[in-house]
Amino acid sequence: xxxxxxxxxxxxxxxxxxxxxxxxxxxxxxxxxxxxxxxxxxxxxxxxxxxxxxxxxxxxxxxxxxxxxxxxxxxxxxxxxxxxxxxxxxxxxxxxxxxxxxxxxxxxxxxxxxxxxxxxxxxxxxxxxxxxxxxxxxxxxxxxxxxxxxxxxxxxxxxxxxxxxxxxxxxxxxxxxxxxxxxxxxxxxxxxxxxxxxxxxxxxxxxxxxxxxxxxxxxxxxxxxxxxxxxxxxxxxxxxxxxxxxxxxxxxxxxxxxxxxxxxxxxxxxxxxxxxxxxxxxxxxxxxxxxxxxxxxxxxxxxxxxxxxxxxxxxxxxxxxxxxxxxxxxxxxxxxxxxxxxxxxxxxxxx
Numbered sequence: 001x002x003x004x005x006x007x008x009x010x011x012x013x014x015x016x017x018x019x020x021x022x023x024x025x026x027x028x029x030x031x032x033x034x035x036x037x038x039x040x041x042x043x044x045x046x047x048x049x050x051x052x053x054x055x056x057x058x059x060x061x062x063x064x065x066x067x068x069x070x071x072x073x074x075x076x077x078x079x080x081x082x083x084x085x086x087x088x089x090x091x092x093x094x095x096x097x098x099x100x101x102x103x104x105x106x107x108x109x110x111x112x113x114x115x116x117x118x119x120x121x122x123x124x125x126x127x128x129x130x131x132x133x134x135x136x137x138x139x140x141x142x143x144x145x146x147x148x149x150x151x152x153x154x155x156x157x158x159x160x161x162x163x164x165x166x167x168x169x170x171x172x173x174x175x176x177x178x179x180x181x182x183x184x185x186x187x188x189x190x191x192x193x194x195x196x197x198x199x200x201x202x203x204x205x206x207x208x209x210x211x212x213x214x215x216x217x218x219x220x221x222x223x224x225x226x227x228x229x230x231x232x233x234x235x236x237x238x239x240x241x242x243x244x245x246x247x248x249x250x251x252x253x254x255x256x257x258x259x260x261x262x263x264x265x266x267x268x269x270x271x272x273x274x275x276x277x278x279x280x281x282x283x284x285x286x287x288x289x290x291x292x293x294x295x296x297x298x299x300x301x302x303x304x305x306x307x308x309x310x311x312x313x314x315x316x317x318x319x320x321x322x323x324x325x326x327x328x329x330x331x332x333x334x335x336x337x338x339x340x341x342x343x344x345x346x347x348x349x350x351x
Contacts, residue, residue: 025208025244025272025283025310040112040168042089045072052076053123053158056094062103063176066093070112070161071168077160079117081131086115088163095159095175097151102178104292105130105159107145108138112169115162116145120155129157133164136266136289136314146291148178181293182264182324184228191229192216196243196321207246207308208278215248215308218332225329231265231312232321243321244312248274249332251304256331259309261296263325266314269296274306289314 050057051073057066073089107114117131130149138144143164151157161171184190193204205216218225231243249257261269270287273280287310290296311327313319 025270025281040071040088040163040166042075042166042168043071044074044089047073050091050093053092053094053119056092056158059093059095059159059175062095063174064095065172065174067170067172069168069170070163073168077117077123077125077162079115079126079128079131079160079162081115081117081128081133083115083133083164086162086164087166088115089168090160090162091171093159093161093173093175095151095157097153097155097157100153101151102148103151104148104174104176104178105146106138106174106176106291107161107171108135108291110139110144110169110171110173112171113143113164113167114139114145114171115164116147116173117160117162118147118149119158119160121157123158128160135291136268137291137294142289148292179293180264182262182326184324184326185226188226188228188326189216189218191227191245191247193229193243193245195230196232196234205245205247207244207272207310208281209244209246213278215246217248218309218329220249220252220332220334222333223330225332227309227311227327227329228324229311229327230322230324231263231319232323233313233315233317233319234321235317240316242313242316242319244310246272247309247311248306249309249329250306251302251332252334253304254301255304255333256299256301257307258330259298259327260329261290261311261325261327262294263292263313264323265292265319265325266290267292267294267296267325268310268312268314269298269327270310271298271300271302272308272310274308275303284310 070089070091075087075089077090078086115133117128120129130147132145132147134142135146136142138146233242268289271285273285288296
């Protein structure tokens with residue numbers, strides 16, 4: 001959702017340039033910053049197979065696992081996503097698609113700062129159908145690559161494993177079809193916002209990004225509280241924005257709260273201290289980012305008072321409005337919990 005510049009949200013919005021909120025509660029695209037020194041050393045030993053789109057490694061079927069070392073290969077390709085000037089060696093894979101499906105390309109366990117991009121049917125510089133350098137929660141510091149892209153039957157796709165700067169090294173790539181992973185259990189609390197709505201018109205759960213601030217209120221329960229909603233990103237007035245949903249809990253006493261989430265998109269969940277209202281907010285108390293179809297878990301002992309549960313995409317683009325997420329909340333009871341509660345549905349499905 002776009003943030004309206006008003007006094008009620010100013011305390012949060014003025015901190016968008018800070019480390020906490022650049023990663024955090026605001027909705028507008030933050031500045032691109034990366035503090036990293038490449039470590040790989042290209043050797044360029046004259047590899048042929050896999051070096052170019054003309055002589056790629058071939059993926060026969062999905063799911064697929066491929067691994068190797070990019071350093072002996074030549075630097076043939078580069079795309080901006082979002083960093084420029086890469087001179088890293090790159091490796092090319094080809095996949096002839098038989099069935100239309102979203103496909104996940106995962107390089108998170110690779111040993112260097114990767115980049116990956118995909119061309120459809122032919123190489124056109126500056127026009128990949130998907131590209132990613134860093135993905136939150138993917139590898140050390142999030143400096144590995146992960147993306148999801150739609151593959152259409154009858155087309156050929158070229159996956160290029162590249163690197164940031166001039167970095168190269170050992171990679172491990174998983175390519176698999178995407179599966180729906182955020183079912184909504186019966187009896188769940190359903191967010192009141194029906195779709196991505198500009199905060200100027202959002203009277204549902206835009207939190208401190210709306211004027212006046214609005215939240216979905218959750219009632220305490222002795223058991224698990226299931227929450228279901230949708231989110232997404234959109235482009236407006238020349239800027240990328242994301243839909244963020246805020247849920248309010250009011251703790252009668254200090255409590256250990258467990259907050260879990262899973263989504264069809266790269267998900268961020270977090271606790272925001274609401275004891276001093278939006279004017280007193282200073283970003284996330286804590287948060288976590290995860291890849292699509294991975295469980296996010298936050299466990300905090302929170303003081304008595306008002307707290308907000310924040311749910312939204314990590315990214316500011318590429319998530320269609322209406323993409324589902326599911327969350328679980330435990331520990332929000334009428335009395336102070338004496339022990340942690342089990343993960344319930346999400347733990348059983350996504351160990």
